Amino acid sequence: MVDRQRAAKDLGRLGWLARDAMPALVRALDDENAKVRETAAHAIGGMGPDALGTLVLMLGHADKYVRRNAVWALGKLGPLARPALEDLCNSLKDPDPRTASGAAQALGNMGADGAESVPLLAEAMRGTNIVLCRLASKALSQIGAPALATLIAHLQHADPFVRAESAIAIGWMGVSARSAVPFLARVLRGPECPLTRTPISSLTPTAIEMPNSEALTPAQLPVPDPTSSEMTCRVHAAQALGRIGSAASGALVDLREAARSGAEPLRQAAQQAIRLIQGA
Structure with missing residues (x-):
């Protein structure tokens, strides 16, 4: 032998x-x-x-x-x-x-x-x-444009891990994923926000409604658990928007709100995304 x-x-x-x-x-x-x-x-x-x-x-x-x-x-x-x-x-x-x-x-x-x-x-x-999920999402990002619609659809999956991995994969695609910006903004705002009751499936990049900064005060916003799966999704959505860069400027209102009133680590991720989008 x-x-x-x-x-x-x-x-x-x-x-x-x-x-x-x-x-x-x-x-x-x-x-x-x-x-x-x-x-x-x-x-x-x-x-x-x-x-x-x-x-x-x-x-x-x-x-x-x-x-x-x-x-x-x-x-x-x-x-x-x-x-x-x-x-x-x-x-x-x-x-x-x-x-x-x-x-x-x-x-x-x-x-x-x-x-x-x-x-x-x-x-x-x-x-x-879980490892296969992560590598499959990475593979979809490498395939590029033919996979973008699938990744966007997965942003509304019932499993928060799948949603988070989809956001990460979209971020890996960079500026070529610009059409995903409104959908990432929806994830960034979180499921409990009254401003995000419209399902992703009914949204288009031109039809999405950005939140009014005067609509809610910080005291009226629910206090998120920084360790929750939903918080992880929101953090990854913010990071993805940052990686898309200036093409994600349409999400700046949402990012500024997250940077102002979000819990850590969302606040830090939103601040970093804003810097990347504005080229600071």
């Missing part, structure tokens, strides 16, 4: 130069020893685009460590892994959490070429695997 594992490791160090040894490494994927299988899988993953077909087959292997190496290697290929898109989408439901999370990363690394995976990444965001 030691000799077989060492041989696979040595081949792995050669990278694509060891491509002539691919058949032997593929046979090693079914070795009786788990360490040999994992080392062979890692070696194949280092061979780059030449290993694409083999990596796709590895996604269906019984050994989770082989599958993990496959999604890791496909992720390194970026857009070159486009032929494996359907198989990676299937891997989002892999019983091994790390394989599923790696598949999300690989799909995100394809950028816009991974647009067909948006519905399945959105489904992954709504699951119970």
Whole structure:
């Protein structure tokens, strides 16, 4: 076993130069020893685009460590892994959490070429695997414009964690997410604010109503729990608006109100967002 594992490791160090040894490494994927299988899988993953077909087959292997190496290697290929898109989408439901999370990363690394995976990444965001949710939201942000509407819709999801991750992902998209500004402003104001009773689904960037600073006094506003999930959503919405920059100037009224009367850490996040939007 030691000799077989060492041989696979040595081949792995050669990278694509060891491509002539691919058949032997593929046979090693079914070795009786788990360490040999994992080392062979890692070696194949280092061979780059030449290993694409083999990596796709590895996604269906019984050994989770082989599958993990496959999604890791496909992720390194970026857009070159486009032929494996359907198989990676299937891997989002892999019983091994790390394989599923790696598949999300690989799909995100394809950028816009991974647009067909948006519905399945959105489904992954709504699951119970927190790491997968976070990586799926990151992948959607990397895919960009084709995923923006999905992320905006998730801002009104019942699970506050999903809402928060959606806000983070929109922020990662920067100025290209300018159409999400009114919806982020809605999240920023919070569900308990009387000024935000209109559901996100009925809002448009031109129809959203900004709050009147004279409508409520600080004493009339509910006192939020700074540790609550809702507060976390509001903080991430403020941070996302800041990352969008000057294109988020339409949310300055809401941000100033949060900076004036919000609890920490919302106040600090709003102040920072205002500085970023105004270019200070």
